[in-house]
Amino acid sequence: VNIVVCVKSVPIIEKLIINEEGTNITGEDLQYGINEWDDYALEEALLLKERFKGTVTAVTINSDEKRAETLLRECFAKGIDRAIEVVDSSFEDLDPSMTANLLWKVITDLQFDIILTGVQASDNGYSEVGGILSELLNIPQVAITTHLDINETARYVTAQQELEGGAKQKVKTRLPALFTIQTGINSPRYASLRKTMDASKRKIAKLTMKDLKLNHNEIERNRKLRVKRMFIPRTEKKAKLIEGEPKETAMKLAEILQKEVI
């Protein structure tokens, strides 16, 4: 099976700071890493490849060359065969429709049986890109997948889709198809030091907007949403905080628990 996995580099946020315009996060020393959901999607792609043979191609869209490259090197270190990036500084502010349209331009020319994305990205959490992409490619999709079973000869997949409250449903779909992958479907591997070293020598296919025969206006035409304002939600602090050194707080809490509950 030939698998395409869409991966995104996301900021790892300890303390969130909002820019002066109040439209996005900021911070010079922000660290970036693979989106948690995409890490599970990548692992699922690698597991399928190990089982059924074939190739895994990772695709990423980013505004920053270095972030895209770091991400794809990590994917190589874990075992992908091919990496494609589309980088342009104007991609800072893509909405899900624009992202999906860019991915479509790249993927439509590839050979694939299965496309995997994460259910959502930890930064904006839209859960839209996979669904839009499947519609653009005119292939069926299953969102929030927690298990994949492929019948390679009959060319169909039985996917388990997560419902609420611990229930699930089994969805049978023909190939090619797209699945958005939920966390917990597998245990993402860590890359060994040797493989990380090897990955630095692998070639990344770098596509520009020109390669995709796109210009800014065409990309902007797919825009559906814009963030008008970002702010830190005011949360009403209901909790009565127990102050002091750890020992002191533990003793006070033990007292409260004994008096009120235990």
Added chain:
Amino acid sequence: VRTILLVAEQREGKVREITFEMLAKAKELAEEIDAQISVVLLGYDVDNLTKELSIVGVDEILLFEDEKLKIYNCDGYQIVLSELVKEKKPILTMIGHTSLGVDFSPGLATKLNLPLVTDCTDLRFSNDKLTATRQMHSDKASVEIIFPHSTQYIVTVRPTAFSPLKEPSSNSVKIVRVSSCLKDKHLRSEVIEIVKPFDEDVDITKANIIVAVGRAFKTEEDLVVAKNLCEAVGGVLAASRPITDKGWLSEARQVGLTGKIVKPKLYIALGISGQTQHVAGMKNSKMIVAINKDPTAPIFSVADYGIVANLFDVVPILDEQIKSAQE
């Protein structure tokens, strides 16, 4: 006349709570912008649910029944709803941000070339232009979303964002049967089985005291700290999603929207930040205690008592104190 189209969600012949939560907001918006509310119900042999959906503020119920939609079908929902949206031209289409909503809404919006904004926690109109509020960065930031090029919008609404509206309508609500346009060839996938959650080792919904662990537990060995506390307080161990995802505890112990809803007498949240996904599953506990080293963690807005500290410094002493008092 403007229309708000609200997609009712039913599974196995039961209307899901999100439907009534969306209705509450839809009624408010409809009054503001002078719109009518059309509720669409998809399924087979579900006409008995129209009574339950005849809520105050609802103007009509569009009933689409086809055996092909006896069980949910992604292509089926997308095709039927896209036809309805083309016909009714609603200013706003509301869908639950549930598993099913997440599954079919992006494709639906793409078919219609309409904007979709997901997981909304608030919606408001000004001059017929929608502004949607939602959360980003794991609920650490709120954003207001606008739609530069459109006058029609599709949204998915976060479960528990609004209090459900269940007051029955005093007049009888018009029921409109929609004829089926579905053909077998349209349906590229099928749901072959709904799998109920397993009855596993433990039923956390019956526990009086729950000790729940979250992302602050970096290794499986760390869990021993929480297990000791369980022993001291006579509690049952539970977890937020990241812990069950790693397989350190069984899914049966997961608290949250995708796990179990619990209401124990005492809920002790250890190293849990308190995203909506988790909080929706435990906020009705009688007493909530949270220990987290991040003072801005949203868990402190639902907890009754909080300690801002590294839980691994506090909990072992807490055990000792409780155990020695019991002796």
